[in-house]
Amino acid sequence: MSNRTRVAVLISGSGSNLQALIDAEKAGNLPIEIVCVISNRPDVRGLERAREAGIEAVTLDHKNFASREEFDQALAAKIDSYRPDLVVLAGFMRILTPEFTGHYLGRMLNIHPSLLPKYQGLHTHQRALDAGDSEHGVTVHFVTAELDGGPAAVQAVVPVLADDDATTLAARVQQQEHIIYPLAVGWFAEGRLTMAGNQVQLDGEPLPSCGYQVRSSSA
Structure with missing residues (x-):
């Protein structure tokens, strides 16, 4: 596993792009390990996709935080606990603070x-x-x-x-x-x-x- 890029995927919904990444990883076409899938919304299909693939699925509901800054700080702490090399936004419907984007600058992709x-x-x-x-x-x-x-x-x-x-x-x-x-x-x-x-x-x-x-x- 050590030679594979550790990837954290952030979602807010059905996770079709997450599924494309899971399928490519499982097929051996990507030198990655998806180490976690984090959703800011509970009970979305993307979390089920993660669990079905044996990937840790985490909900961090933004509604439980008083401000955007507090949510982003908690989200960064959760992401960093998985030590990812790359953060992938796959239908993550949140506007991110400059502090958050700066923390992952050069190692976070969006579609x-x-x-x-x-x-x-x-x-x-x-x-x-x-x-x-x-x-x-x-x-x-x-x-x-x-x-x-x-x-x-x-x-x-x-x-x-x-x-x-x-x-x-x-x-x-x-x-x-x-x-x-x-x-x-x-x-x-x-x-x-x-x-x-x-x-x-x-x-x-x-x-x-x-x-x-x-x-x-x-x-």
């Missing part, structure tokens, strides 16, 4: 369903449709104090079809989420993906602002 810097925040699929975009997608990025503003590591681009609504577009994007999140986590675990300053490097070479980009022609 966001848009081609960042477009459409930070919520309702990204509908916003892409409303704007008449021909392409949409998903970004894995390192987490900084700016919400959805950290430098991109990997992006997957999908076409927007004439008959798309937010639901069909979301489904197409989610298929790519389950591909590129394990990809990025694997690269980090292998020491290939790093962040220095506000610049992401792959194999020692700086990546463009969009990160490593893959395109899906599938409809």
Whole structure:
């Protein structure tokens, strides 16, 4: 186990991206060990996914804390008790304090369903449709104090079809989420993906602002 990257995964819901990571780990495709799954909401499907995989599942309900700062301090203490090398946000629906993001700077990844810097925040699929975009997608990025503003590591681009609504577009994007999140986590675990300053490097070479980009022609 010692040569595998220790990963803590934070969730708030169903955990489909968590499942993609679990499946890749179990298949031997990722040199990682998911050491814990922590949810800020009790009784979500993602916690069940963790238990089914034999991973320690922890609930730390943000409603039990008087302030965002107190919750983040408790969350950091809980995470650090598992000694992770990498923290993965997989549908973790909390705005994090600068102290928290600074503590894990360069070793915390998030996935966001848009081609960042477009459409930070919520309702990204509908916003892409409303704007008449021909392409949409998903970004894995390192987490900084700016919400959805950290430098991109990997992006997957999908076409927007004439008959798309937010639901069909979301489904197409989610298929790519389950591909590129394990990809990025694997690269980090292998020491290939790093962040220095506000610049992401792959194999020692700086990546463009969009990160490593893959395109899906599938409809």
